[in-house]
Amino acid sequence: MRAARRSSNSSGASHSRAWLKQQAGDVRPWYRGAVGCGLLAGVATLVQMGALAWLVDRVVTDQAALEDVAVGVVAIVAAIIVRALAQWGQEVCGQECGLRVKQQVRSRLLARLQQLGPVRLASRHSAGLASQLVDQVESLEGYYSRFLPQMVLAAAIPLIYLVVVFWLNWLAAIWLLIAAPLIPLFMALIGMGAQRLNEAQFQAVTRLSGHFLDRVRGIATLQLFGLAERSVEEVSEVAHDYRRRSLKTLRVAFLSSAVLEFFAAVSVAVIAIYIGFGLLGYIQYGPAEQLDLFSGLFILLLAPEFFQPLRTLSQHYHDRASALGAAEGLVALLDDEVENPDAAATTGAVDDERSRSMDSDAVELAPGAVRLVDVELRHAGRERILGPLALDVDAGEVVALIGPSGSGKSSLLQLIAGFIAPSAGAVHVQREPAIAWLDQRPLIIQGSLAENLRLVAPTARDEELRHALNQAGLGRWLSSTPAELDTPLGERGVGLSGGEAQRLALARVFLSPATLVLLDEPTAALDPETERAVIAGLTQLAASGRTLIIATHHPAIMTMASRLYAIEAGRLSPIERLNSPGELHS
Amino acid sequence: MNALMALRPWIGVLSERRGRLLLGALLMLATLFSALGLLSLSGWFITATAVAALSASGYLDVFTPGGGIRLFAVSRTASRYLERLYNHDTILRLLADLRGRVFAGLVALDARTLSRVRASQWLNRMTADIDTLDNLYLRLLAPPLVALVSVVAFALFAFVFLPAAGIVLLAILLPLGVFATAGCAWWGWHASHRRVERQERLRVRAIEQVEGLAELTSYRALAAHRELWVREEQGLVEDQRRLGRRTAAGNLVVTLGIQLATLAVLLLGLTALREGQMSGPAMVMLALGTLAVSEGLGNLPMAFTQLGATVRAAERLNAQAELKTPLSGTPVEDEPSSSSGAAPALVYRDVSVMHGERAVFSGLDLAIDPGQRIGIIGASGIGKSTLAQLAVRAFDPQGGCVEFNHQAIAGLDPDSLRARIGYLTQRSELFHDTLAANLRMGDPDASDTELWDVLERVELKEWAETLPEGLATWVGEQGRQLSGGQARRIALARVMLRNSPLVILDEPLSGLDADTTAAVKVMLDVWLAGRTVLLLGHDRLALPACDHCWRLMPGEQGSELV
Structure with a gap:
């Protein structure tokens, strides 16, 4: 996989570039605004410098009175104001580009995650995905707000100045023109330098963080072995080692920008000396004789401005590099299915299923009932995971699924929930308004207890929340917390134990309008006491007339069930029991 | 002001390398002075040649200023290259120091606190905080100092030629410097200070969305949770927009201030020229010099509107280091009758x-x-x-x-x-x-x-x-x-x-x-x-x-x- 990715590296990079460009499509007005403002600032600078040169020339050469040159002063002030405002406009428009692209990419990523569904996301690291959604998207901003507009400005503004200088004195323009064909070369140089710099730094920082994280993670062990002190030295020693290594790269990488600096500085020097000698009449050829203080000073003032946009671009080059780096990961996430042909079977499963469940209305299935007809589930090119199997569950039944891990219990529940679509056969379930889902790791969102419950019933009143908590066996816990329903949960709030979290999930089931409840090993991670409480809750759920389909190993839950099925190698077989299900409900 | 105290221990870490920091700042200063010398000397030279051409003698020593211009052109390139290399070396050294320091703090923690450290998210957040502090010197400490020194030095230089110009320079550029640093820091404080936390909350929502997708999908609660996400994102984007606008406004004020200072020096010079107190070349030199010396102020608003985020990073790391004092006690005494190898109770x-x-x-x-x-x-x-x-x-x-x-x-x-x-x-x-x-x-x-x-x-x-x-x-x-x-x-x-x-x-x-x-x-x-x-x-x-x-x-x- 890694080798394959490396071989397609260049096409991957161009793909990321194309994707980055494509994202700019929807923010074009703001982008144009940024470029327009940048051009305006460039022209205002031109006017300002021209007026300044004119003013000096008039006063020094013609001994003009200040009143005579007032128009020049006014022009300078006006140009300064326009320049400052245009710069402000460029920044604001550019930032708007960046912000909008970020929001747009984020919403696209979120939609993508939902489309992939819980089954396909299970193999991914949630913290990694979150960092893609937040941090990597964040690193796109500079590319749109600074780099892209500056790309145009770095080409256009020097050209404008060159034309003006040419008009003033073609020989001076030649000096700049010598640099002009070099501009693409500069850009390439800057690009190579900045890229190498970025790669080197990125590599060093990644390795360094890797080492640092490794040692921090193991601090407890280091303490046990009495090695903590020594490790402190080691951590900074490793950092110094990386410093020495990355400096070697930096020495070369900084050279490219030094070349640009050198050209900019030397051009100013050459032009100043040429103009000075020309004014003194030492230069007899070319247009030197037409030079006067106005044109000389004007050209001198424009020379540094000629190179400024390029220098700015080189400063923003790292924005491009980090955006490209982020884009690679984001593109991979957004068109995952290209990489993985299996995905075709599961992508968009939920939507497919919704239409299928419309069909099921024709079957006239009662809410809470489930009917599977000749269902098969297989991944493309691989063995069958499930089926063919058939299952009929009436509303209000409790069905337990038993089987070793990997036998397909979870897949069956996921099929019923609609997270994946069957490869053959039909799943008839009424999925509106909701299906209740409960697995080993209930979702606790950061927010109050009430917010956590209202996720599944947005309009529920406080009394209903309390009632549901009581039914789930959290009544006592609730009355022991001072903030009651406003108790903050999640990372910064009160930590719930595994059992409490599971009972909170149970309260959600009681609260939701769902009549079908799917449970994937609900008691697997619990201690015996909590286990009893959760099972009591489940019994209540069943008594309330809801349909329960439970994948479980737990004997007590099996006894509770009205029907038992064993799953082995994807096949479903009913298990006969000696005692009749009727007396088990008690 | 109190809030800045959070940076104190970190500035303490930096100050252990004060020799390097000083040299790095001097190189920055040298770069700025080279640019200043190049532009102002060129302006002086051109005006002087024009004046000489008009005068009867038409003579001017062209070799000294010509040599000066070439010297400044080369020294600007060289000092810039050296400055970048040297300061990056310094930053990497600081990175080693900072990590060592944070690690030393963590090593002293007890097992309970450390069990929280295991969470990779917490670790990544801490690494990001350290990275933020790596840049403290290059973004927030050195640039304002270099700007201050160069502005004062140039104002003194101008004072020699034209006292009024020197005073006007200080009167405009010093307050402008205060605005670009303290003013922008204050202006962007709240938004940048809470930005890190906002980003963190958004990350938490993203994790919830991924980990809870099964529940959210089946309960049809995706939209409800999405709303929570959108609320966080909106808050983050609003803060960023506010910060960006304020930075842009800060830049606007700084640009206006610099250009108007240049104009003011020019007009003062023109008046002095007409009154015969000053020569034309010197006047042009001062005006162009003002333009060049002010370049040092240009990047300050951007850096200082983000000060809040840097302080926030420092606060979090400080909180980490203060969590617990290390346990102490006397060494274990072995029983006289037995060696340290004997099984204890x-x-x-x-x-x-x-x-x-x-x-x-x-x-x-x-x-x-x-x-x-x-x-x-x-x-x-x-x-x-x-x-x-x-x-x-x-x-x-x-x-x-x-x-x-x-x-x-x-x-x-x-x-x-x-x-x-x-x-x-x-x-x-x-x-x-x-x-x-x-x-x-x-x-x-x-x-x-x-x-x-x-x-x-x-x-x-x-x-x-x-x-x-x-x-x-x-x-x-x-x-x-x-x-x-x-x-x-x-x-x-x-x-x-x-x-x-x-x-x-x-x-x-x-x-x-x-x-x-x-x-x-x-x-x-x-x-x-x-x-x-x-x-x-x-x-x-x-x-x-x-x-x-x-x-x-x-x-x-x-x-x-x-």
Whole structure:
């Protein structure tokens, strides 16, 4: 996989570039605004410098009175104001580009995650995905707000100045023109330098963080072995080692920008000396004789401005590099299915299923009932995971699924929930308004207890929340917390134990309008006491007339069930029991 | 102002390298002065030649200024290159210092706090905070100083030619500098200070969305949760927009100030010129110099509107370092009658431990005689590992005491205590280092033969012999992928190398297959003989043979031994 990715590296990079460009499509007005403002600032600078040169020339050469040159002063002030405002406009428009692209990419990523569904996301690291959604998207901003507009400005503004200088004195323009064909070369140089710099730094920082994280993670062990002190030295020693290594790269990488600096500085020097000698009449050829203080000073003032946009671009080059780096990961996430042909079977499963469940209305299935007809589930090119199997569950039944891990219990529940679509056969379930889902790791969102419950019933009143908590066996816990329903949960709030979290999930089931409840090993991670409480809750759920389909190993839950099925190698077989299900409900 | 105190310890770290910082700032200054010299001398030169051409004599010494211009052109390039290289070197040095400092702070923390550290998110956040502080010098400390020095120096220079120009320069540029630093910092404070937290909350919402997708989808609650996400994102974007606009406005004010200062100096010069107090070339030189010297102010608004975020990073790292003071105590005294190698007694007397609101133990008693082998059985999370952590003084209990060889552990120096205990933790914590280095953590002086010997005892010798690099093979997170059983046995071998009189083994056989389990059990039985041993496991079968076995059960107030 890694080798394959490396071989397609260049096409991957161009793909990321194309994707980055494509994202700019929807923010074009703001982008144009940024470029327009940048051009305006460039022209205002031109006017300002021209007026300044004119003013000096008039006063020094013609001994003009200040009143005579007032128009020049006014022009300078006006140009300064326009320049400052245009710069402000460029920044604001550019930032708007960046912000909008970020929001747009984020919403696209979120939609993508939902489309992939819980089954396909299970193999991914949630913290990694979150960092893609937040941090990597964040690193796109500079590319749109600074780099892209500056790309145009770095080409256009020097050209404008060159034309003006040419008009003033073609020989001076030649000096700049010598640099002009070099501009693409500069850009390439800057690009190579900045890229190498970025790669080197990125590599060093990644390795360094890797080492640092490794040692921090193991601090407890280091303490046990009495090695903590020594490790402190080691951590900074490793950092110094990386410093020495990355400096070697930096020495070369900084050279490219030094070349640009050198050209900019030397051009100013050459032009100043040429103009000075020309004014003194030492230069007899070319247009030197037409030079006067106005044109000389004007050209001198424009020379540094000629190179400024390029220098700015080189400063923003790292924005491009980090955006490209982020884009690679984001593109991979957004068109995952290209990489993985299996995905075709599961992508968009939920939507497919919704239409299928419309069909099921024709079957006239009662809410809470489930009917599977000749269902098969297989991944493309691989063995069958499930089926063919058939299952009929009436509303209000409790069905337990038993089987070793990997036998397909979870897949069956996921099929019923609609997270994946069957490869053959039909799943008839009424999925509106909701299906209740409960697995080993209930979702606790950061927010109050009430917010956590209202996720599944947005309009529920406080009394209903309390009632549901009581039914789930959290009544006592609730009355022991001072903030009651406003108790903050999640990372910064009160930590719930595994059992409490599971009972909170149970309260959600009681609260939701769902009549079908799917449970994937609900008691697997619990201690015996909590286990009893959760099972009591489940019994209540069943008594309330809801349909329960439970994948479980737990004997007590099996006894509770009205029907038992064993799953082995994807096949479903009913298990006969000696005692009749009727007396088990008690 | 108080808020800035958070940066103080970090500025302290920086100041240990004040020589380098000073030299780096001087190089920045040299770059700025070269640019200043190049532009103002060129302006002077052109005007002087024009004036000379108009005058009767038409003579001017062109070689001195010409040479000066060339010199400045070269020195600007050279000083810029050197400055970048030198300052990047400094930053990397600071990075090493800062990490060392943070790590030293973390090393002093107790086991409970450290268990939180494990969360990779927390770690990543901390790394990001350190990275933010790496840039403290280059973004926030050096640039304003360089700007201040250059503005004052140039104003003095201007004062020599035209006192009014010098005064006007100071009158405009100094307040402008205060605005670009303190003003922008104050202006962007709230938005940048909370930006990090906002981003963090957005990350939490993203994780919820991913981890809870099954529930959210089936309950049809995706839209409801999406709304929470959108609210956070909106808040973040609004803050960023506000910061961006304020930075842009700050830049606008700075540009206006710089350009108007240039114009003011020019107009003053023109007046002085007409009154014959000043020459034309000098006037142009001062005006262009003002333009060049002000460049130092240009990047300040951008850096300082973000000051809040830097301070926030420092605050979080400070909070980390202050979490707990390290435990201290006197070294363990060995009984006169015995050497340090003799098996000690380990006694828990009326021990109570609270985990937040929850009681883990209240009034727990347990005595292990010298040389006795005790097993503790119980479900995960019941408090077995807490027993072990108390023995190594990872933290002190809220009530009662633990005694090592009749000395209360709470009064003992942790390092001296831990040197006498071999503790195999529940997780096999291997480091990204060589196999040999991982093993030698147990005994730094162990010879290769001893390492091979212990590998043989844990049934890993054959495997290690197949490795092309043998003991020099890299293991750990980014190293060679080890199976859980292999990692477990390396961790066990490491503990065995310690050869300590008290041994605590937490689930020593987890992850091993049946054959290996049997072999390692037999080996341990021999090796443990004559040592005081505490064995922890979820099941009696998962432990080597022991003299007596207790079961930890959930009770009314915390877990109880049965």
